[in-house]
Amino acid sequence: MIAETTNRLFAETPLVRKKQRREWVARLIFGMMAAAMIIPLLLIIGYLVYQGAPLISWDFLTTNPVGGMRRGGIWSALLGTIWLVGVSLLIAAPIGVMAAVYLNEYARDNWFNRIINLAVINLAGVPSIVHALFGLGAFVLFARMGRSVLAASLTLAIMTLPVIIASTREALASVPRTFREACWNVGATRWQTIRRIVLPNSISGILTGVILQVSRTAGETAPIMFTGAVFFRSISEGDFFAYGLKEQCMALSMHLYTVTTQVTGAPKPLPYAIAVVLLGTVLLVNATAIVLRVYLRSRKKW
């Protein structure tokens, strides 16, 4: 009897078994939901590539559309998107990062800063078509930029600023406060603290956040439609500086929209091929961001 009890010491009871079963089921369900994220991505990419494959080639990327956009490539649209994204990055990144540094490192809790925070949050909620109208009014008409790469990029920049600010603040907040305290206590000013400790330790997060946010604008159509993108333009092939800031440009997102809805008799794979290139551009930019992050992370720190 006694031997029996000792042998059963620490053995599973039915209750434990029941708990384990539940644990297992919960884990399975949550895991499946997480894995489900991969499926849409693979399906989308697979379907697009399958449909668009017949058209995709190097020439497709590097020649202008011809024949009422039914034939030829997408060079002018691809270059347009690169310009729009690039210029809006150059505008939004410094402003957004500096604003975030102010909000995270300097701002005290007073009404002025609360208003700034409120503005940032609300700006993030403004629909892109409203940004488009604002861009049209402010940049195209009022500032007399006309419909141009510059006006469209500014509009995109304003649209991305709130998310850049949010992601930068997150990166800054991940630097432990003890580092800041250590600095203050040897008499470092805020700026010295930021420059010597906070920025070097958050730069990887800041950069990748900024790039990821900006790459998302590559897909925007509404804000550029009124402010700088045109249906069709032929530019010199192979020249990266074929567009000027004051000129109008084509863009992949808009080209895709045009080809699907306005052009009759376009070959069936064409919209898919454009979509593949658009997606490819975004993924390429994201991949760069990730490589950059891994590189910068490998050189740091605590």
Add this chain to the structure above:
Amino acid sequence: MSDPQKLAITTRALNLWYAKFQALIDVTVDIKHGIITSLIGPSGCGKTTLLRCFNRVNERYGYVTTTGEIKLHGKNIYDDDVSLVELRKSAGMVFQRPNPLPISVYENVVFGLRIHKEGGDLKRSVLDEAVEVALTEVGLWQDLKDRLDMRATNLQLEQQQKLCIARLLPLKPEIILMDEPCSALDVEGTRAIEELMFALKGRYTIVIVTHNMAQARRASDECIFMLLGELIEHSRTEELFLTPKNPKTADYIEGRYG
């Protein structure tokens, strides 16, 4: 060694609020120069807060209000002509968790010098000497002289804490404020830090917050007991522990509060 009557820190009717919550109530204290003063009291009684007042670091938290007077070496630190930078240089703080900066040992020690230099670069030889002097003073030089490029956050905790003390020294502080500097360390580490405190005493005024009664008894010359934001008793350490004047102090040192 040093004039025992000289006062390093004095406060008069010091009150401090975190937003609406009053964390320090009418604190009046005279801390003597060149000795070790310990600050004891139950958790949340305002020890850290008081310590942070002495170099005005509390103000960095925005919603803090202070009234009353604090003087360091006779100078009111709320005077208009007081530079926070200079103030914090001369009253450095050591924290509960060692907080070396995520840079090399060498750069940690010279960090203060670098941020206070007046234009131009400091000579390498000046920096090298500062590092050797500071690390020797805290007893790390022998261990670390060949590993100065090592990332400071990879050191052992005890070494990190010593480094945090060494980091203050090149700035020639008068006062070293320590907030439970040993609570993350084991017995060996604690002893090492205490020995270091003894070595530094005399040249520096040391104020140390501790939860460890034995440490307060061993390591301090004078002792301050606080309760719920008020200063209850301040006297020589032996007196405070052997013949406390206030019954609350007696209760606390006999372990009747948490």
